[in-house]
Amino acid sequence: MPPGSPAPRHPWSRRAALGLAAGLAAPALVRAQAFPDRPIRLIVPWPPGGSADAQLRSMAEIAGRRLGQTIVVENRSGASGTLGAQYLATQARPDGYTVTQMHLGIVRRPYLLRTPPWDPATDFTYIIGLTGWLFGVAVKSSSPIRDWAGYLATARARPGTLTYSTSGIATTNHLAMEEIASREKVELVHVPYRASNEGATAVAAGQVDSIADSSAWAPLVEGGQLRLLCVWSAERAARYPDVPTLRELGIDMVVTSPYGLAGPKGMDPGVVRILHDAFKEALFDPANAAVRANFDMPLQYLDSEQYRAFILQRIDYERRMAERLQLRLD
Structure with missing residues (x-):
């Protein structure tokens, strides 16, 4: 063949390439079209009866x-609500038949342990962002602290003695209170409990000065045993229209600890789309809206790409907070 002559072309080469590409894509297409053909397991990493359990059910x-x-729905409680993520990262197949609640404690956990159990950036497939919780600070109704200004004044007058309960060390609400204390230049004492309702009961009994947690305090507030000082949502809660937000009190923070659903890494995009669409329809259904309203849970829908982007952004925050507060669980 003379120098500079074009290489010979095979008339079947383009057709073969297209056929090969179609052949590679076909299994994924078939999987998506056939999905689901058996029951799906949704792991809820909390005991039955709580707000997340009710909303996800x-x-x-x-x-x-x-x-x-x-x-x-399969409840797998323990390990700070991370057993579902552990199962996805170590055992579940990426076929769409096992999903779990993805919450910020799962994103945070690798930065609290010497040996990270997973990488939240790469070890999960993010399906949909759903909702979060209503957080707030409450005191015993007979407390001399009447409002948020009084709470901060008491903290300044009694450095290192004003106590608050949460549902555990390195929870979203614990980190938020550390941030608030830093901004307001006050020293508070953290008293972690195993569950939010235990902390609320302890405050009502006078064992702890205050609770900073999700709305497990709501029944005691409505029953008159606790006084709600502030909420951490973007707007005032419909159930508590007289209670100010942190922003209204001069602290530019919104804390709702958004959660969603995730599967194992490597899931087929077509299967992800099917799951996303089904759960989105469920999220916006009036029946689910009623459950969320019952627990004051804000709607925080994100599609699959938006939810993954949110998680990637949050990873940096969780890493920095763990380093700044020197948080360790081992």
């Missing part, structure tokens, strides 16, 4: 009807 029932398959 409602979604599972509604989404299951759309998918034509039962979504079985």
